Amino acid sequence: MARPLSRRTLFQAAALTATAVSAAATGRAVAASNAPAAAPRLPAAWTVRPFALEDVTLGPGVFAGKRQLMLDHARGYDVHRLLQVFRANAGLSTRGAVAPGGWEGLDGEANGNLRGHYTGHFLTMLAQAHRGTGEQVFADRIITMVDALTEVREALRREPAVLSVEGRFGRAAENLRGSHQYVDLPPAVLADSPALTLSAWVRPAHDAAWARVFDFGDDTTRYLYLAARNGNGVPRFAVTTSGPGGEQGLDGSAPLPLGEWSHLAVTLADGTGTLYVDGTAVARNTAMTLTPAALGTLAHHWLGRSNFPADPVFAGAFEGVEVFSRALTAGEITELRDGRAADASTGRGDLASYAFDETTGSTFADASGRGLDATLRRTWGAPSHPGFLAAYPETQFIELESMTGSDYTRVWAPYYTAHKILRGLLDAYSATDDGRALDLASGLCDWMYARLSVLPAATLQRMWGLFSSGEFGGVVEAVCDLHAITGRAEHLALARLFDLDRLIDACAANTDVLDGLHANQHIPVFTGLVRLHDETGEERYLTAAKNFWGMVVPHRVYAIGGTSSGEFWKARDVIAGTVTDTTAESCCAYNMLKLSRALFFHEQDPAYMDYYERALFNQVLGSKQDRADAEKPLVTYFIGLTPGHVRDYTPKQGTTCCEGTGMESATKYQDSVYFAAADASALYVNLYSASRLTWAEKGVTVTQTTRYPEEQGSTLTFGGGWASFTLLLRVPSWADAGFRVTVNGRAVPGTPVPGRYFGVTRTWRAGDTVRISVPFRLRVERTPDDPSLQALLYGPVDLVARHPGPDALRLGLYGNAGLSGDLLPSLTPVPGSPLHFTLDGIELVPFAEGTEDPTHAYIRRSEPRVIFGTSDSGVANPARSDGTTLLDEIWAAAPFRDKGALVARVRSAVDAWVSAGLLSRADGDTVVGTARRATYAD
Known part of the structure; x- marks a missing residue:
C-alpha cells in the first residue's frame, strides 16, 4: 500500500473532504508539514504520478546555480510592494510601499489593467522555494502576503473606510x-x-x-x-x-x-x-x-x-x-x-x-x-460577491461581458489575473497548510461562479474567443485542483464554464486551427482540459489536448524548445519564415512544459519528455540571466532568434507574465526528473540532473550524481532498504551514438532504443549503483521551410554562435565529419570551458548561458566545396532545387561502419547526381577519389 500523501502534495494527488477544508479555513492551520491528508487519491486516469518538490533535492549543477539566483530574488524583494496594489484597491494603507511598476503599476502598459497577476506568480515562487529548500523565510513571506490579502478581501466586502x-x-x-x-x-x-x-x-x-x-x-x-x-x-x-x-x-x-x-x-x-x-x-x-x-x-x-x-x-x-x-x-x-x-x-x-x-x-x-x-x-460600488479579491475594480470583469472586440487598454485578461492569484493561493496553501489561503481561493472561485454561471452560453463563448481581453490562462487547471480538495459541485461546474467549444471541437477532431492564434492564451487552456478530463472522465478533453500538443511539437517549435512569433502562431512547419526579434515568448515554453508533463501522466510517450528536456535545458535555462538581483528576476519575455540578437532580461518595464513564469520555472527545476508508476511498480528517470529522490513509499533514496550535460552520462546510487521495481531510464531520441547501462559495474542486457525508455527490473539494495552512458554527437536541425537555415545541437544542448549581427553566419560543418556522422570533429573545443567550441574563429556556446552577448541561434549552412576529412576536392558542392546538396545526401546515410562504406556511399550518390545532370563525370570521379584518400575521425 502507498504511504498517504502529505497535504503538500494535494495538487499532485490528494483530495480532502469538504468537512476538513471547512475546519482548516477557520484559521491558520497548524498541521505539521508532513501531516497526511484526510482522503488521498490519485486521479483515476493517471498511470504515473509525480513526486513532491520536497521529495527531490537538487544537487550541484546548472539547475541549482540558476535556482540560487532566483532564491536570492525571492528573499530580497519587498513583498509589500506587491501588496501595494491590492491594499490601494481596497482603500487600505499601503504602508509607504511603492508599487512594482510595469504591468503592476497604474502608469505601465494599459494603465495597470493586469495588476495583481504578479503577486500570484510570486506566491507560487515562494511556495515552491519553501517546498524545495525547507527554508522558513519563504513560508514567513507567504504568511505575510496571506495576512494582507485576507485583510484586503475583508476591506473590499465593507463600505470603504477613511484612511x-x-x-x-x-x-x-x-x-x-x-x-x-x-x-x-x-x-x-x-x-x-x-x-x-x-x-x-x-x-x-x-x-x-x-x-x-x-x-x-x-x-x-x-x-x-x-x-x-x-x-x-x-x-x-x-x-x-x-x-x-x-x-x-x-x-x-x-x-x-x-x-x-x-x-x-x-x-x-x-x-x-x-x-x-x-x-x-x-x-x-x-x-x-x-x-x-x-x-x-x-x-x-x-x-x-x-x-x-x-x-x-x-x-x-x-x-x-x-x-x-x-x-x-x-x-x-x-x-x-x-x-x-x-x-x-x-x-x-x-x-x-x-x-x-x-x-x-x-x-x-x-x-x-x-x-x-x-x-x-x-466609483465602482461594491463587489458582486463577498469572495471577490483583486488589485483593481470588478469593472474589468463586468465590461468584458459586453465586449464584442478586443481592447486590452480597456479590459486586459481579468480572468487570467484571477487565475494567477488563485494559483498562488493554492500553492501557498499546499506549502504552508494555512487554511486562510484556501479560504481565499475558494471564495475567489465562488465569486467567479456567481458571475459566470448566470451568463448565456453564447456570451461565454464570445468572451473566451476575444484575444487578450478574454484570455484566462490556466484558471481551469487551478479550479480543478480546488475541486479535488473541496469536492464542491459548483467548483467543477465553474471549470466547465471556460470551455471554448470551437477550439476544443477542432482539436478533438485533429483539425489544425492554430494559425493566427495567440499562443500563450491557448496553451494553458489545454492543460486545463487535461485536468477537466481527470475530474469528469470526458475523453473529448484529453483527446483535444493530445492532438493540440502534436500540432505544436514539432511543427511550431524552434530548436531551443520555444514557440510563437510575436506571441502568435503562424502556419504549420513555417519556422525559418517566422524567426524575428520577438520569437519564443518565455511563457509559452513554461506552459508547454506543464502540458507535456500533464499528458505524460496519462500516456508515457517519451516524446513528451524529449520535448521537456529540449525546452528545459535550453530556453527555460537560457531565459534566466546569470546574475542575482533583489529587485528584478532578470528573465526574458521574448527570445529573439535573429542573427546577433541580444537577450533582454528586463523586458517591457518589468513584472510581465514571462518574468512571473520565469520565477516559477526557476524554483521547480526538479519537478519532472522522476515519476513513479501509479502502482509503484516502476520509477521513471526522465531527466539526467544532479538530484536526490526520497521515495518514502518504497523506503528508498536515489541519488543522481552528474554534471550533465557537461558530462555525457549519470550515476544513480540507491540508499535505504530493499525494494523491487523497474527502473525506467529515458533514452533520448537524439542518443543514436549509443546508450549503455551498467548495474554495479556489469552491463545490463538489452538494446536501448532512442526515443524510448530502457527498463532494469530487480530488487534494489542500498549501495546499488547504476551507470548510464549517453554519448553526444553534434548534429544539425534543419528548418522545414528553409533547409539551409540550421541549428546546431550537441546532445540535448543547443549551441549558439556568439557574434554580432545583423547578417546570418555562414558556416560549413562537413569538412572533418566522422564516420559516425558526428560533426563535432569540425569544431575545436575551448580548453577549460566545457561545451564551448570554436569554428572559423567564432565561439559556439550553450544557449542556456544567460548572458547579454549577441548570439545566432540559427546559422546559414554553407558548404561551397566537397571536402572529406579536411581533404578539399576543389569541386563545387552541387545542390538540388530543394536546397539539398551532394554532401547532405552522402552524410544522410551515416553512420558508416568503416571508410569503405563511406566511399561506397559517395560513389552511389555521385553516380545518381551525374545521371541527373547535376554533376559532371569528371568532377564526380574527383569527388570519389578525394573520399578514398581522406582520413576520417571515428
Whole structure:
C-alpha cells in the first residue's frame, strides 16, 4: 500500500473532504508539514504520478546555480510592494510601499489593467522555494502576503473606510491612487447660490491631468469643477451649462507640488472669478456670467471624482473643505490658508464644511449646520460577491461581458489575473497548510461562479474567443485542483464554464486551427482540459489536448524548445519564415512544459519528455540571466532568434507574465526528473540532473550524481532498504551514438532504443549503483521551410554562435565529419570551458548561458566545396532545387561502419547526381577519389 500523501502534495494527488477544508479555513492551520491528508487519491486516469518538490533535492549543477539566483530574488524583494496594489484597491494603507511598476503599476502598459497577476506568480515562487529548500523565510513571506490579502478581501466586502493621515493642521483623509474612492456630498450643496467660494487643502500624490478636487454637475454638460491639474498641469476652475465648449474658466500659473500641502480657493460673484493658490490670486476672469444658480439642481456633488468617466480619480489627501455662499475677500482667503476655518473670521463654510478629522468609518461630518454629512464611496460600488479579491475594480470583469472586440487598454485578461492569484493561493496553501489561503481561493472561485454561471452560453463563448481581453490562462487547471480538495459541485461546474467549444471541437477532431492564434492564451487552456478530463472522465478533453500538443511539437517549435512569433502562431512547419526579434515568448515554453508533463501522466510517450528536456535545458535555462538581483528576476519575455540578437532580461518595464513564469520555472527545476508508476511498480528517470529522490513509499533514496550535460552520462546510487521495481531510464531520441547501462559495474542486457525508455527490473539494495552512458554527437536541425537555415545541437544542448549581427553566419560543418556522422570533429573545443567550441574563429556556446552577448541561434549552412576529412576536392558542392546538396545526401546515410562504406556511399550518390545532370563525370570521379584518400575521425 502507498504511504498517504502529505497535504503538500494535494495538487499532485490528494483530495480532502469538504468537512476538513471547512475546519482548516477557520484559521491558520497548524498541521505539521508532513501531516497526511484526510482522503488521498490519485486521479483515476493517471498511470504515473509525480513526486513532491520536497521529495527531490537538487544537487550541484546548472539547475541549482540558476535556482540560487532566483532564491536570492525571492528573499530580497519587498513583498509589500506587491501588496501595494491590492491594499490601494481596497482603500487600505499601503504602508509607504511603492508599487512594482510595469504591468503592476497604474502608469505601465494599459494603465495597470493586469495588476495583481504578479503577486500570484510570486506566491507560487515562494511556495515552491519553501517546498524545495525547507527554508522558513519563504513560508514567513507567504504568511505575510496571506495576512494582507485576507485583510484586503475583508476591506473590499465593507463600505470603504477613511484612511486618516496627518494633515496641514490636524487630521486629513487620503485617497490612495488606485483606490477609486471619492467623497459623495448630499444634493443641494450649492443651494442655487448666486455667489460662491470653494476652499480646500489638498496634497496631490500624482500628476494625472483632470483629477478633480470638486466636481458638481449632472453629466458632461452642466457642471462646475476645480481640478488640481488641467491638460497643462496647472489648477483649473470651470463652470458651464453647455459642455466643455462653453466653459468659463480660470487657469493657474504653476503646477501644484506633489506630496506637499497646497491651499486652493475659488471665488465667484458679480461676473468675476478668482483662483487662489496658497493665498495668492493666480488667475482672474471678469467675464464669468455663470453662477451656481444658473446650473439649477445638480445630481452629483463629488470631491475627488469627475463627471467625465475617463478622468482619473484624485489621488492625494483632503483637509479643510469649505463651501461658502459668498465670495470671500482676499484677506479672508489668506486666513483660510493660515489656519482652520473654525478659527478664522470667516467661520465654517455656510453651504458645507468638512474638517476630515474622522479616523474611522466612511462618513464625514458637515459643520455648516445644514446636516450635509458626506460619504466615502468607490466609483465602482461594491463587489458582486463577498469572495471577490483583486488589485483593481470588478469593472474589468463586468465590461468584458459586453465586449464584442478586443481592447486590452480597456479590459486586459481579468480572468487570467484571477487565475494567477488563485494559483498562488493554492500553492501557498499546499506549502504552508494555512487554511486562510484556501479560504481565499475558494471564495475567489465562488465569486467567479456567481458571475459566470448566470451568463448565456453564447456570451461565454464570445468572451473566451476575444484575444487578450478574454484570455484566462490556466484558471481551469487551478479550479480543478480546488475541486479535488473541496469536492464542491459548483467548483467543477465553474471549470466547465471556460470551455471554448470551437477550439476544443477542432482539436478533438485533429483539425489544425492554430494559425493566427495567440499562443500563450491557448496553451494553458489545454492543460486545463487535461485536468477537466481527470475530474469528469470526458475523453473529448484529453483527446483535444493530445492532438493540440502534436500540432505544436514539432511543427511550431524552434530548436531551443520555444514557440510563437510575436506571441502568435503562424502556419504549420513555417519556422525559418517566422524567426524575428520577438520569437519564443518565455511563457509559452513554461506552459508547454506543464502540458507535456500533464499528458505524460496519462500516456508515457517519451516524446513528451524529449520535448521537456529540449525546452528545459535550453530556453527555460537560457531565459534566466546569470546574475542575482533583489529587485528584478532578470528573465526574458521574448527570445529573439535573429542573427546577433541580444537577450533582454528586463523586458517591457518589468513584472510581465514571462518574468512571473520565469520565477516559477526557476524554483521547480526538479519537478519532472522522476515519476513513479501509479502502482509503484516502476520509477521513471526522465531527466539526467544532479538530484536526490526520497521515495518514502518504497523506503528508498536515489541519488543522481552528474554534471550533465557537461558530462555525457549519470550515476544513480540507491540508499535505504530493499525494494523491487523497474527502473525506467529515458533514452533520448537524439542518443543514436549509443546508450549503455551498467548495474554495479556489469552491463545490463538489452538494446536501448532512442526515443524510448530502457527498463532494469530487480530488487534494489542500498549501495546499488547504476551507470548510464549517453554519448553526444553534434548534429544539425534543419528548418522545414528553409533547409539551409540550421541549428546546431550537441546532445540535448543547443549551441549558439556568439557574434554580432545583423547578417546570418555562414558556416560549413562537413569538412572533418566522422564516420559516425558526428560533426563535432569540425569544431575545436575551448580548453577549460566545457561545451564551448570554436569554428572559423567564432565561439559556439550553450544557449542556456544567460548572458547579454549577441548570439545566432540559427546559422546559414554553407558548404561551397566537397571536402572529406579536411581533404578539399576543389569541386563545387552541387545542390538540388530543394536546397539539398551532394554532401547532405552522402552524410544522410551515416553512420558508416568503416571508410569503405563511406566511399561506397559517395560513389552511389555521385553516380545518381551525374545521371541527373547535376554533376559532371569528371568532377564526380574527383569527388570519389578525394573520399578514398581522406582520413576520417571515428
